[in-house]
Amino acid sequence: MSEPARDPGEADLRFALVRLRYGDRLTAEQLDALRRAVETIVEQVAALRTVPLTNADEPLQRFVPFRADE
């Protein structure tokens, strides 16, 4: 597994969404903590991106059609 590539701008953009939605109910200290939490999420997602996937690699969950009488 290679080292994940990190783009500091990505954390900024994702954090902007969080601040937009919830900023009015948070203190500056809480916003700082949330920014760190978003940076952790971005690092986590970067780790996921290090694994190559092909078109055939499906999610584990499979959709199951439904009938109430079955």
Next chain:
Amino acid sequence: MNPVYTPVRELAEAVRARQVSPVTLTEAFLDRLERLGPRYNAVVTVTRERALVQARRAEGEIAAGGWRGPLHGIPYGAKDLLATAGGIPTTWGAAPLRAQTFDFDATVVQRLEQAGAVLVAKLAMVELAGGMGYRQPNASFTGPGISPWGGAWSGGSSSGSGSAVSAGLVPFAIGSETWGSILSPAANCGVSGLRPTYGRVSRHGAMALCWTLDKLGPLALTADDCGLVLDAIAGPDPRDPTAAPRPFRYDAGDVPGRRFRFGVIRDVAAAAEEPVRDAFSRSLELLSRIGTVEEVTIADLPYEAITRTILMAEAASAFEEMIESGAIAGLTAPEDRFTAYARDAILAKDYIKALRLRTFVVREADRVLSSLDALVAPGRPAVASPLDQEFRSAARGNVPDVMGAIGNAAGLPAIAVPNGFTESGLPTSLQFMGRAWEENTVLAAARAWQGITDWHLRRAAVDA
């Protein structure tokens, strides 16, 4: 007989032989719950009225020759995320939900009632099963869960389930695990805790934290008792489509001289705390008495990032209304009041990528386990933290836990059993993790372990 700290199997024989009455048993544990429960912040609600009705019914049935099985007349406690009818609150450990009630029993509670077990308490838990990102033991409206061992943190999120068994307040308890919530309190409280295969036990009536990760399972004094309880609660359920249509019968028969094949993931304990590493090293030597131990390698995948992404995304969705409305501001731990907002930064594509990578995880885990009876590792990488300190958590990402990440992403069964104590008297733990649906194999390994060790027989000084 003194029923306290007597394993379920022995209690069952005494009840069956009418040497002890279910009412007497129930009253003894109700008394302990009321008297000692507050010391450990272990209890939300003592269900005295319901318990005595169930106990009297059990007593009558057994007197009439209608013994239902090993749980008949045996008291137990349920983590307070399992719905219970009759006006008994089901609080999910969260202050804003202190008055929440349901008009039905969770399937697990129903199954235990059918087995004749007696519900004596709803047990304390970390608020919302820890799904909001708690960092400290004090994350429940009932206060921090306290282990009878050293007064340290009981672990979470099934905190009361661990401490109540450890303090002899109940013979067994039901907990739940999304990532670590059965194994962690079992480890911190020095008891046995079984995380069944995902889908082995119906989740109907249980609080949903993560639909594809949540499992319900027992905590008890011994691995054998965990098997007895699983036998009663396992099985398909039309009300939970993820409950597998696979029958389960607990096989308690030990094959004399059976040799197990254990695997250890390379460096699995390298980042664990020193007392945990030391206990694990000693355990590996002891395990050679009941089997072989070989080092195994696993594919290089971001296991923890995969499981954590799934957990954070599903928990954010499961509690979307509570988070977006700001109701989380009423939670106990300050960090639980806002940390979940950050999860809006997880994109749909991130979650789906984690689910696609999960396919690799389940295949890799099955490849490794297909030639083994179990992988072994520390039950928890750290010992119990003091009540006033932040703890390290794999789910938060500040301590490695590849076994927990793989085991929960792949939905594999694992049991944690005591394997020693630190110099300061805190318990450490060993886990056996098996292939999907191989609960009987991990239970057999854990029984064999408890046959050559006595850590599970040690008791904290609760009654001193």
